[in-house]
Amino acid sequence: MTHIYTKGLRSAALCATALVTLTAGAQAGGIDRSGQSNAILFEDGNLVEFSIGSVSPDVSGTYPANGANSGQVGESYLQLGFGVKQDLTDKLSIALYYDQPYGADVSYEDADLGYPIMGTTAELNSEAANLMLRYKFTDRIAMHGGLRYESIEGTVGINSFVPGVGYVDAYTLDTNRDYGTGYSIGASYEIPEIALRASITYNSKIEHTLEAEETAYVALFGANVPLGSSEFTSHSPQSVNIDFQTGIMADTLLMASARWVNWSDFEISPANYDELVSYDEDTWSYTLGVGRKFSDSFAGSFSIGYEKSGNGTVSNLGPTDGYWSAQIGGQYTMDKxxxxxxxxxxxxxxATTNDFNAEFEDNHAIALGLKVAYAF
Structure with missing residues (x-):
């Protein structure tokens, strides 16, 4: 009876985990996208998996001084993932997986005439390869950790209005792709008989030294002037992920998670411009949900998510602040x-942006995800 009970919970757990991982791209805190999930480490047996997500934000705001609308600011994007996990022994397992932990796609190109930064764009891309090990000291206690190799690059084009001239490219930034290394370390406690697992993972910050080409508008020349090559330092923030799950009845699993990100220590400050992006506060985001096995081949899950809004203003290059979310998911199993x-x-x-106090209200995003896993 215990074996059947646990098997049903495992199916529900896999579905619930897949749901959160697949749709994590709709994070609002900072520029968080993947949520840095290491769920593949806790899968049973050997497997390879591929995932793709599509996120479609609907974000717009109004400049209160004249009522000009920002237009659709958030650009849609894809979120890709890949991973392979293998048991080396009955106690030691290894996982190699790829994610896109941070990113931004912002455009004010559809803003009304009169919006202060009409035409401004910004893009930030990152990728990470994660190599993790997990060692079971007993059937209940384990530790995990490993290295993260991360790349990051970005472009910014800030427009502003100059009286008698119109909108000009006030400032542009184009960086190289920089690579940095960090680490993750954590521990977990399990009671397999009831599918209980509690885990905590710390992800270190990763420093990046970015080489940049900058330009700025000079009124004397009536044109953009190259500022030459420059260099500045930024880093992806440190974070902590806490995950918990337990069986609450036959074939039904309760899950909860929390994620802390040290955004207050993060900024993008080029050599020849003010801070482009910075945050006043760290963020805590939470998820609570249930997963249920409906048959030997199908399981489903539902969860809600929450991140508290901050107390200050936000960057014009990221005009969001906190969120509520609801998500549903399903998993179909066919042999392997x-x-x-x-x-x-x-x-x-x-959210209210700094500099112009533009008001962004009643916005939303929709995320879709698909993952295929093959056991070998």
Missing amino acids: VKISGGLRYVMIGD
């Missing part, structure tokens, strides 16, 4: 193949 899908609706918190 598992296909998971998820849908997440995010109600983005209202």
Whole structure:
């Protein structure tokens, strides 16, 4: 009886994990995208998996001085993932996985005439390869950790209005792709008989030294002037992930998670311009949900997510602040193949931007995800 109970919970757990992982791209805190999930480490047996997510934000705001609208600011994007996990012994397992931990796609190109930064754009891309080990001291206690190799690059084009001239390219920034190394370390406690698992993972910050080409508008020349090559330092923030799950009845699993990100220590400050992005506060985001096995081949899950809004203003290059979300997912199993899908609706918190006090209200995002896993 215990074996059947645990097996059902395992299916529910896999579905719930897949849901959160697939739709994590609709994070609102900072520029968080993947949530740095290491769920593949806790999968049973050997497997390889591929995932793709699509995130469609609907974010716009109003400049109160004249009522000009920002237009659709958030650009849609894809979120890709890949991973392979293998048991080396009955106690030691290894996982190699790829994610895109941070990113931004912002455009004010559809803003009304009169919006202060009409035409401004910004893009930030990052990728990470994660190599992790997990060692079981007993059937209940384990430790995990490893290295993260991360790349990051970005471009910014800030427009502003100059009386008698119109909108000009006030400042541009184009960086190289820089690579840095960090680490993750954590521990977990399990009671397999009831599918209980509690885990905590610390992810270090990763420093990046970015080479940049900058230009600025000079009124004397009536044109953009190259500022030459420059260099500045930034880093992806340190974070902590806490995950918990337990069986609450036959074939039904309760899950909860929390994530802390040290955004207050993060900034993008080029050599020849003010801070482009910075945050006043760290963020805590939470998820609570249930997963249930409905048959030997199908399991489903539902969860809600929350991130508290901050107390200050936000950057014009990231005009969101906190969120509520709801997500559903399903997983279909065919022998060695598992296909998971998820849908997440995010109600983005209202925000006021710095510099212009533009008001962004009643915005949302929709995320879709698909993952295919093959056991070998």
